[in-house]
Amino acid sequence: MNQVGLWVNRSKPETQAMATQLTHWFSLRDWRVFTDWDSITKEKVDFLIALGGDGTLLEAAREAAPYSIPVLGVNFGRLGFLCEIERDDIYTALDKVIRNEYKIQERLMLEASVKKTGESEFNKISVLNDVVFLREGQDSLVTLQANLSGEPSVSYPADGLIIATPTG
Secondary structure, three states: OEEEEEEEOOOOHHHHHHHHHHHHHHHOOOEEEEOOHHHHHHOOOOEEEEEEOHHHHHHHHHHHHHHOOOEEEEEOOOOOOOOOEEHHHHHHHHHHHHOOOOOOOOOOOEEEEEOOOOOOOOEEEEEOOEEEEEOOOOOOOEEEEEEEOOEEEEEEEEOEEEEEOOOO
């Protein structure tokens, strides 16, 4: 049986209404729909639909990447640079998806890690768009060292550092 996950921006009432409609739409086509993350990863959904804006898509992509789950972004925001589908076109697009009339576009992601002086643990995060490292407070500069593939590439004092993928 085909399975889909829904990643819903809960701060937008229209996305919650759309999630209900999509659950019904998919069930009429014998697809199982999952909305909680544990079930989405456990059941190995075919793809994930991110209902929101670009921020929702970036969040969904970050979570889905370790599981190799493709993400389809549906724009309920203002700009929607990253979302492929506008809300008015969702059913047309999904008809194509369930007929396998689509291509998956793979995107480069970054894994960023931060280790503060005096701490032994790294804080890690994966990102699709960009990562921003900023100093804490306003009084001084920080010394940033960027490593690419584990090798030091640059070290300098600065207010911060922005590293972007081609998507960003």
